[in-house]
Amino acid sequence: MMKLSLSFHGVTEPSRPGLRDLFRERARHIERRLASYQPDVIRIDGRVAKNPHHHLYRVCLRLKLPRAALVAATEGHDLRTVLFDAFNELERRTTRHVARLRCLPLWKIAQRRLPLGRFAPAAMALYG
Amino acid sequence: MTNERPLRVLVADDNPDSADSLAILMRMSGHEAQTAHDGEEAMRIAVSGWPDIAVLDIDMPVLSGYDIAKAVRAKAQRTALIALTGWTRDVERDKARAAGFDTFLTKPVDFDQLDSLLDGLKDRPRGEELRNAEPLAANG
Numbered sequence: 160m161m162k163l164s165l166s167f168h169g170v171t172e173p174s175r176p177g178l179r180d181l182f183r184e185r186a187r188h189i190e191r192r193l194a195s196y197q198p199d200v201i202r203i204d205g206r207v208a209k210n211p212h213h214h215l216y217r218v219c220l221r222l223k224l225p226r227a228a229l230v231a232a233t234e235g236h237d238l239r240t241v242l243f244d245a246f247n248e249l250e251r252r253t254t255r256h257v258a259r260l261r262c263l264p265l266w267k268i269a270q271r272r273l274p275l276g277r278f279a280p281a282a283m284a285l286y287g
Numbered sequence: 288m289t290n291e292r293p294l295r296v297l298v299a300d301d302n303p304d305s306a307d308s309l310a311i312l313m314r315m316s317g318h319e320a321q322t323a324h325d326g327e328e329a330m331r332i333a334v335s336g337w338p339d340i341a342v343l344d345i346d347m348p349v350l351s352g353y354d355i356a357k358a359v360r361a362k363a364q365r366t367a368l369i370a371l372t373g374w375t376r377d378v379e380r381d382k383a384r385a386a387g388f389d390t391f392l393t394k395p396v397d398f399d400q401l402d403s404l405l406d407g408l409k410d411r412p413r414g415e416e417l418r419n420a421e422p423l424a425a426n427g
Contacts, residue, residue, distance in 0.1 A: 226373045228395035230308035232315060252304040
């Protein structure tokens with residue numbers, strides 16, 4: 160199991176219902192991207208802080224891996240959205256990091272996705 | 288005498304996400320940060336005299352961290368130089384020290400350790416004043 164920690168600074172308990180569950184759920188997404196690592200060497204530390212003067216929430220996520228440490232930081236007025244955005248950013252960084260480790264240049268990933276674009280009109284017709 | 292200006296930190300790493308991550312944390316700690324993703328770009332910024340501190344990855348394309356450290360020291364700049372590498376062997380530490388690095392950190396970076404290291408540098412003389420300052424103690 161990967162190691163997780165989440166701390167709150169200036170954020171009251173009632174303003175963060177279900178936030179720990181959301182944190183764990185989104186962390187599992189990241190863990191899936193890191194399938195080549197032993198889970199116990201992966202660590203995500205989350206820090207949620209509120210700026211009382213501007214009513215702004217700031218979320219900082221730190222992902223620690225062997226030989227790499229990645230960070231994502233976001234801020235905004237809605238706590239859940241800010242946490243979501245931070246995890247999206249961390250996931251992007253993680254994906255790029257894993258691709259780099261596989262020596263797979265990003266342009267190759269983009270190129271692989273190109274053929275999928277052919278199915279977009281059909282998909283739009285089905286689900287749009 | 289306390290220096291009011293925020294520390295200027297150059298973070299150079301050919302892994303852009305690692306460099307950006309470190310820069311984000313530097314800015315959150317109240318410092319100014321610039322990133323470079325290859326040795327040439329890092330050299331340009333490092334020798335410009337802008338940074339108070341340069342955190343340099345050793346293995347970078349075009350120029351290595353050692354090359355940059357040597358160039359900075361050759362210009363008699365007293366920018367604090369921190370080597371960053373995945374290698375933990377003693378020979379790497381010795382090479383870093385010989386190149387002019389003040390401190391040696393291994394990847395993954397311990398952000399809290401780096402933060403306290405920078406905190407210790409806040410009140411140090413900077414820029415021209417650094418010419419007469421004592422070098423940092425070797426770390427790790």
